[in-house]
Amino acid sequence: MTYATTYRIGYNQITPRAQTKAIAPPVKRLRQLDAENQRCKRSQKRQATERTDSNVANGFLKTLFLPKLKETETVQACNETGEIEKDFYQSLYRLAEHYGLNPMQTKSFEFPYNMALSLWDTEEQLKNRVKEWEAIELIQDRKRTYFTSEERYSTxxxxxxxxxxxxxxxxxxxxxxxxxxxxxxxxxxxxxxxxxxxxxxxxxxxxxxxxxxxxxxxxxxxxxxxxxxxxxxxxxxxxxxxxxxxxxxxxxxxxxxxxxxxxxxxxxxxxxxxxxxxxxxxxxxxxxxxxxxxxxxxxxxxxxxxxxxxxxxxxxxxxxxxxxxxxxxxxxxxxxxxxxxxxxxxxPIIIKRFDGSNVTDxxxxxxxxxxxxxxxxxxxxxxx
Known part of the structure; x- marks a missing residue:
């Protein structure tokens, strides 16, 4: 179907109407603002394929490289790691149950890398499973640690x-x-x-x-x-x-x-x-x-x-x-x-809290x- 011309809004002055061109643009549905908050898009291209020399050890291909640790102030600021980890995983499992995720087993890793790894894994799964998902945040409030999740419909x-x-x-x-x-x-x-x-x-x-x-x-x-x-x-x-x-x-x-x-x-x-x-x-x-x-x-x-x-x-x-x-x-x-x-x-935005209270439906x-x-x-x- 042919849609109505989408017009973007920019830093332009009000000008007299332009002369009609010989070929009119296709008619779309709605006009758009020039300044749009856009997310970074992932590239659809894959890395170029190269053959390795025959004497390279095949074991290299089986090596699993874990994601880089992103240290956060929230994680580093608190010394009560045991309580933090307990709250973290309880909240994580509530979030996973709500969205139908399969959390990576990270408890065997040391603090705070285990939490950083779980955060990375959870975000990746949410990107792929929840279309309107925007962000998750780890909150520390009155000695509690829990997740919040933001779902947003982008206009x-x-x-x-x-x-x-x-x-x-x-x-x-x-x-x-x-x-x-x-x-x-x-x-x-x-x-x-x-x-x-x-x-x-x-x-x-x-x-x-x-x-x-x-x-x-x-x-x-x-x-x-x-x-x-x-x-x-x-x-x-x-x-x-x-x-x-x-x-x-x-x-x-x-x-x-x-x-x-x-x-x-x-x-x-x-x-x-x-x-x-x-x-x-x-x-x-x-x-x-x-x-x-x-x-x-x-x-x-x-x-x-x-x-x-x-x-x-x-x-x-x-x-x-x-x-x-x-x-x-x-x-x-x-x-x-x-x-x-x-x-x-x-x-339109919905914030969901996974702190043990009833999660909004x-x-x-x-x-x-x-x-x-x-x-x-x-x-x-x-x-x-």
């Missing part, structure tokens, strides 16, 4: 902006009545249950951003794009007000199941809308009270004083007017420049399915 510095103008046009098409009502139910679920912000709500981030770019354009010297920008801006206001009333209507939720049952697919677009709506309905049934912000946490160490320097999820997850045109291009540049000033961003299944749903919905609306 990839992407703007998850859902356009309502294409849905408005779809609702006006008599040949797409069933499909438009299904997508309206999906948007009502996202609005009421998943708690996605709406850009015409004065408390939303995009409400302020739309006003800001309008003031910026009006204060600048008038040019050939000013009239088009203002037409799109006025359209975003009245379409936004109209569609919020439609989406807010709770009948869209009460009739969701009925609309699915009586839906008749006539082409691929209808089938795609049905599959999307079915996924949204199943998500709402399995997670009836789950919000997109339920597990939002800063994706790095942050003190209370740092909270103003963190991109909240409401800044990059929202309904918007449209994702095409001069208005959105200008808005996108403004959001880009605004978010470049922040040092961290919120993402939370997972990031909801977030994985929700963000995939938003991406698919945006794609369908953008390509209607």
């Amino acid at each position: 990839g510095a992407t703007l998850y902006y859902i356009p309502v103008l294409p849905l408005y046009r779809l609702l006006r098409n008599p040949n797409r009545k069933q499909a438009s009502l299904l997508l309206l139910s999906v948007c009502s679920y996202l609005y009421h249950i998943a708690d996605i912000p709406y850009y015409r709500q004065e408390s939303s981030y995009l409400y302020w951003m739309y006003d800001m770019v309008a003031d910026w354009v009006l204060s600048d010297d008038e040019n050939e794009d000013t009239a088009q920008f203002m037409n799109e801006y006025k359209q975003s206001e009245w379409v936004g007000e109209f569609m919020e009333k439609k989406i807010f209507n709770h009948h869209n939720l009460s009739l969701f199941s009925q609309r699915l049952q009586h839906f008749e697919s006539r082409d691929k677009f209808d089938q795609d809308c049905y599959c999307l709506a079915k996924e949204a309905f199943e998500l709402s049934s399995k997670f009836p009270n789950q919000s997109v912000f339920g597990n939002a946490k800063p994706n790095g160490e942050a003190e209370e004083d740092d909270m103003e320097n963190i991109i909240g999820m409401e800044k990059y997850v929202s309904f918007c007017a449209n994702t095409k045109g001069y208005l959105f291009d200008t808005l996108f540049d403004s959001v880009n420049n605004e978010l470049q000033e922040y040092g961290q961003m919120e993402e 939370k997972t990031l299944e909801f977030e994985k399915r929700l963000f995939a749903l938003i991406e698919e919905l945006t794609y369908l609306l953008n390509n209607y």
